[in-house]
Amino acid sequence: MPELLQGLPWALVLIGSLLVAGPALLVLAQVLLALLPDRRALPEFPRPARIAVVMPAHNEGRGLRPTLMQALAQLGPSDRVLVVADNCSDDTAAQAREFDVTVVERFHETARGKGYALDFGVRELERLARETGQSPDVVIILDADCTLGARLLPRIAAVAHATGRPVQATYLMSAANEGLKARVAEFAMRVKNLVRPRGMHQVGLPCGLYGTGMAFPWDVAVRAPLASGHLAEDMQLGVRLAQLGAPPLLCEDARVTSVFANSSEGEASQRTRWEHGHLAMLVGEGPKLLWQSMRPRRGAQLLQVMDMLVPPLALLAMLLVGWTLVQLALALLLGWWAPLAVALAGLVGLALAIVLAQRRWAADLLTLGELVRAPLILLAKIPLYLRFVVKRQVDWVRTKRDV
Known part of the structure; x- marks a missing residue:
């Protein structure tokens, strides 16, 4: 029993790395699958009457x-x-x-x-x-x-x-x-x-x-x-x-x-509503939905829930960078290399997914150079995520679109 207790912190840290890296690796898998030729194109169907x-x-x-x-x-x-x-x-x-x-x-x-x-x-x-x-x-x-x-x-x-x-x-x-x-x-x-x-x-x-x-x-x-x-x-x-x-x-x-x-006011309101709503689903209903999906013959539903549990990309990137830096410190101090390897795999996987997606679906929108500068812009979203913890939006507010 003492040996098990001694290994508990390492196991918890490893689980933490899996939880942080898992969504990033799922995004990479989705991007790689999306790059394949369309194998399931929907046929034309007759128009319904009403x-x-x-x-x-x-x-x-x-x-x-x-x-x-x-x-x-x-x-x-x-x-x-x-x-x-x-x-x-x-x-x-x-x-x-x-x-x-x-x-x-x-x-x-x-x-x-x-x-x-x-x-x-x-x-x-x-x-x-x-x-x-x-x-x-x-x-x-x-x-x-x-x-x-x-x-x-x-x-x-x-x-x-x-x-x-x-x-x-x-x-x-x-x-x-x-x-x-x-x-x-x-x-x-x-x-x-x-x-x-x-x-x-x-x-x-x-x-x-x-x-x-x-x-x-x-x-x-x-x-x-x-x-x-x-x-x-x-x-x-x-x-x-x-x-x-x-x-x-x-x-x-x-x-x-x-x-x-x-308008800047409308953009802030729109972004807050979307991201606080997403995070509220992730935190409030995610664990229950995940548990309900872990039953026989519910593989498709489980993967749909896992897709829903992927945080907004900006937040996911911030979590991965922060967690990887923590794991690097723990690896150097305590020799815990496995959690660091998992965190690095998630970070590299997310970066690869973003680059592949930009090259295939957004070359008209962003250059790779601009994509490299994007993390500096995303840092401005930190207050939005902090407000979710201390003063989250819960009521629906219409977006003000005009200047």
Whole structure:
């Protein structure tokens, strides 16, 4: 027993290295898989007869019209667009009523957030289906400020209807300015929403959900646990649907895009909401979801949860560098080389993954020289992560996009 106790600190440090390096090595595996030729391209499927688009909109009166016009151009006479004007204090509902769409308004003092608006919209579709005797075949969720790629709606609706699974289109964001900080954020989004899901898809694994460009078969939509005020409600929904037997499927050739907030205030608010929401999922629900997935015949769900547990790349890089320096000191002082080797493997793996992703998917966005300078920019995010510990954001706040 004394010998075991003496070895306990070394074992705990080694476990710590595995926990820190594991997400980085998973990202490397996803990037390497994504580099392979597409072996699982989705075929063309027939378009379903009835598509319903649910568009939650909170104070989107200034930006709603272009998205509505694009959506209506891709739909037919048997389809429906339902705009949920959620807790609006502007003319969002009036703007939407100028189009041939259904508009409902929702007001609630405490149940605030996109998830509640989505649930309200699907419940309204259920009511309309009872009245008309016709339910939609597929429900598509679109943000009110996104840009639709060609054939986005019929394509993801057809895939969802044919496979019986939720479908996520490739969702990318572009920088409103050409500064290095904005382009690094755009690169990180490409890695998160395109490269890593593509790698998962290459081996038949589910992807996450990213909030817009999502299609659900009707029977999945009505039982989906949409009502949530979580800051990362889309990430939460993707994992919970997998638990219900409906893991999301990536449709890479369908695209939807939007633009990062242009103002510094809006960018800070947007980034805080995303990253605090991600970390809240990781810390609050990650261990439970991981445990639930460690059961027989749940390998795909386990890997989906592990993908969700990968921290934001900036934070992961900071953790790896800091942990590796600590392990170097312990190795020199105590001779604990194994934890250092694991930490170094994670650090090298993450660096290799980032370089490979830049060369294949972001050469138009960043040079290798700029990528080398990126860590200096990422240091500015340290206060954001510290606020998660001392004063995390828990309430959903709309991003202020304009200057």
